[in-house]
Amino acid sequence: MAVLLRGRNKYEMYLVMKKNRQLQRYLPDTMMWSYENFLRMLSKYKSVVVKPNNGKQGQSIYFVDKTELNYAVYINKKRKVFENHLDVFKYIEKAAIKREFIIQQEVNLAKIGERRFDFRIIVQRETNELPWEVTGILARKGGKGYKVTNRRHHGIVLSLEDALKSMNVTDETKASKVKLVKKISLVAAETLGCSFPNQTIFGVDIGMNQNGSLYIFELNRWPLLGGFRSLEDKTQINRIMALKRKK
Numbered sequence: 001m002a003v004l005l006r007g008r009n010k011y012e013m014y015l016v017m018k019k020n021r022q023l024q025r026y027l028p029d030t031m032m033w034s035y036e037n038f039l040r041m042l043s044k045y046k047s048v049v050v051k052p053n054n055g056k057q058g059q060s061i062y063f064v065d066k067t068e069l070n071y072a073v074y075i076n077k078k079r080k081v082f083e084n085h086l087d088v089f090k091y092i093e094k095a096a097i098k099r100e101f102i103i104q105q106e107v108n109l110a111k112i113g114e115r116r117f118d119f120r121i122i123v124q125r126e127t128n129e130l131p132w133e134v135t136g137i138l139a140r141k142g143g144k145g146y147k148v149t150n151r152r153h154h155g156i157v158l159s160l161e162d163a164l165k166s167m168n169v170t171d172e173t174k175a176s177k178v179k180l181v182k183k184i185s186l187v188a189a190e191t192l193g194c195s196f197p198n199q200t201i202f203g204v205d206i207g208m209n210q211n212g213s214l215y216i217f218e219l220n221r222w223p224l225l226g227g228f229r230s231l232e233d234k235t236q237i238n239r240i241m242a243l244k245r246k247k
């Protein structure tokens with residue numbers, strides 16, 4: 001029996017996906033926020049991301065980098081330096097006592113120019129008895145000075161074609177990457193669809209690191225569609241809206 005879930009709890013969704021062997025290698029290592037877990041993650045990864053377990057639109061996301069001398073924490077366009085991990089912990093803990101946070105291994109996102117980018121994929125089913133299908137895919141490029149790619153933080157939406165132009169690999173490699181992004185999104189939606197039986201849409205956030213490996217950041221149960229609406233080609237948004245209306 002599938003574990004039934006409610007709300008937007010990233011960690012619970014992560015645990016459900018982690019049980020699916022097909023998805024395991026596409027999930028960045030994730031733990032709940034605590035001092036012990038923070039130390040554990042920092043000993044495993046050079047950089048980690050701390051974010052609200054129920055966050056949205058790139059709000060309150062801390063990127064922590066361990067350097068030889070100290071720790072740098074990036075929040076939006078701000079950078080703060082700390083001498084040791086306890087000071088970093090105390091700083092983030094001020095926000096984390098008010099709401100639950102998670103710690104995730106940082107994915108060294110591929111870039112377009114100097115800007116990091118990732119993918120947003122829309123997966124839908126007409127009714128909860130029909131199969132899931134991928135109905136939209138686009139790329140989001142972070143705003144200048146930002147590590148998050150959300151539009152809310154000056155991220156810019158690009159068509160998949162435009163994003164792929166900047167990739168320095170063969171057309172075959174690009175095509176197989178896109179196919180894999182869609183496949184992972186579909187399997188993720190199928191998996192979480194069992195935990196949210198009435199869900200008919202997911203917005204999947206997938207990042208690609210500089211070696212081309214893919215990672216699922218999260219699945220959104222109430223994805224904003226403005227990015228798709230803003231694309232010049234309306235094929236995807238029309239299809240997304242048509243399917244939304246059918247349910």
Ligand SMILES: Nc1ncnc2c1ncn2[C@@H]1O[C@H](COP(=O)(O)OP(=O)(O)O)[C@@H](O)[C@H]1O
Nearest residue numbers: 049055056057058059104105106107148149217
């Ligand atoms: N582990 C990570 N590694 C690198 N970038 C990340 C990571 N987690 C989040 N980000 C960046 O921050 C953005 C927002 O994070 P996400 O997990 O999607 O939360 P939100 O619900 O706020 O959108 C992502 O789209 C990505 O650009």
Ligand SMILES: [Mg+2]
Nearest residue numbers: 057058205218
């Ligand atoms: Mg997101």
